[in-house]
Amino acid sequence: MSTAVVTGASSGIGAATARRLVAEGFDVVLAARREDRLRALVDELGSDRARAVVTDVTEPASVDALAASVEECSVLVANAGGARGLDPVDELDEDDWRWMWEANVLGLARTVKALLPRLEASGDGRVVAVTSIAGHQIYVGGAGYTGAKHAAAAMVDTLRIELLGRPVRVIEIAPGMVETEFSTLRFAGDAERAAAVSEAIRPLTGEDVADAIAYAVTRPSYMVVSRMDLMPLGQASARDVHRET
Numbered sequence: 001m002s003t004a005v006v007t008g009a010s011s012g013i014g015a016a017t018a019r020r021l022v023a024e025g026f027d028v029v030l031a032a033r034r035e036d037r038l039r040a041l042v043d044e045l046g047s048d049r050a051r052a053v054v055t056d057v058t059e060p061a062s063v064d065a066l067a068a069s070v071e072e073c074s075v076l077v078a079n080a081g082g083a084r085g086l087d088p089v090d091e092l093d094e095d096d097w098r099w100m101w102e103a104n105v106l107g108l109a110r111t112v113k114a115l116l117p118r119l120e121a122s123g124d125g126r127v128v129a130v131t132s133i134a135g136h137q138i139y140v141g142g143a144g145y146t147g148a149k150h151a152a153a154a155m156v157d158t159l160r161i162e163l164l165g166r167p168v169r170v171i172e173i174a175p176g177m178v179e180t181e182f183s184t185l186r187f188a189g190d191a192e193r194a195a196a197v198s199e200a201i202r203p204l205t206g207e208d209v210a211d212a213i214a215y216a217v218t219r220p221s222y223m224v225v226s227r228m229d230l231m232p233l234g235q236a237s238a239r240d241v242h243r244e245t
């Protein structure tokens with residue numbers, strides 16, 4: 001039996017990925033801060049296949065406790081993260097930037113570090129880091145987020161080299177626009193501003209990203225999907241979006 005740990009499993013891409021990995025035959029460990037959401041997903045997926053571990057990836061002790069609760073793990077989907085604000089550098093909010101760095105960079109690094117022994121022991125470990133096209137491109141107002149995701153992408157590339165010769169595949173999934181709670185969080189609950197992001201464009205869904213993740217982790221063990229960029233038809237780059245008005 002293969003177990004997949006999914007961080008950020010309480011909504012969006014992470015919840016869709018957990019559902020899809022159960023359908024692919026994995027048992028899943030669901031990690032995020034909102035316990036009620038995790039419990040609801042366990043109820044949906046069945047407690048024989050899914051387990052919730054309340055986790056805050058910005059807290060080292062919390063990530064260590066997650067790893068300690070996992071006996072066996074062949075797949076880690078390190079997906080927890082997000083953006084806060086859209087402020088230009090000369091108006092930066094340090095608390096927002098610190099959170100983005102903690103969640104998207106250190107959170108990713110400490111989760112990988114904590115679970116790597118289990119992944120390696122499985123004999124066919126797979127680390128899936130959900131970064132973003134913001135890890136490879138920039139846009140005005142996005143420096144706090146693009147800086148953090150660039151750091152995450154650089155770390156993922158470094159990790160792949162550091163693990164050469166060891167049985168762990170390092171996979172980066174870099175989505176463009178996906179309809180989730182991402183923009184609501186970015187704009188501190190401002191639903192109108194969040195809705196405007198995907199106005200007159202059909203964004204990807206969490207299920208679309210989960211589909212790519214499922215593809216990547218189910219390839220034969222000699223094949224590494226090192227990176228996939230996923231974009232909706234109406235988006236050509238982090239800055240170029242066509243809206244059907």
Ligand SMILES: NC(=O)c1ccc[n+]([C@@H]2O[C@H](COP(=O)([O-])OP(=O)(O)OC[C@H]3O[C@@H](n4cnc5c(N)ncnc54)[C@H](OP(=O)(O)O)[C@@H]3O)[C@@H](O)[C@H]2O)c1
Nearest residue numbers: 008010011012013033034056057080081132178180181182
């Ligand atoms: N949506 C997009 O357009 C898009 C595009 C590219 C990349 N991404 C990336 O995709 C990933 C998933 O985001 P999403 O779009 O699915 O947005 P979402 O619906 O807001 O989901 C974010 C998830 O991360 C979890 N999370 C946030 N901070 C956490 C923390 N400190 N500890 C543990 N879990 C934490 C949240 O759970 P709790 O709040 O319950 O902790 C939630 O489950 C993120 O890394 C995001 O940067 C999103």
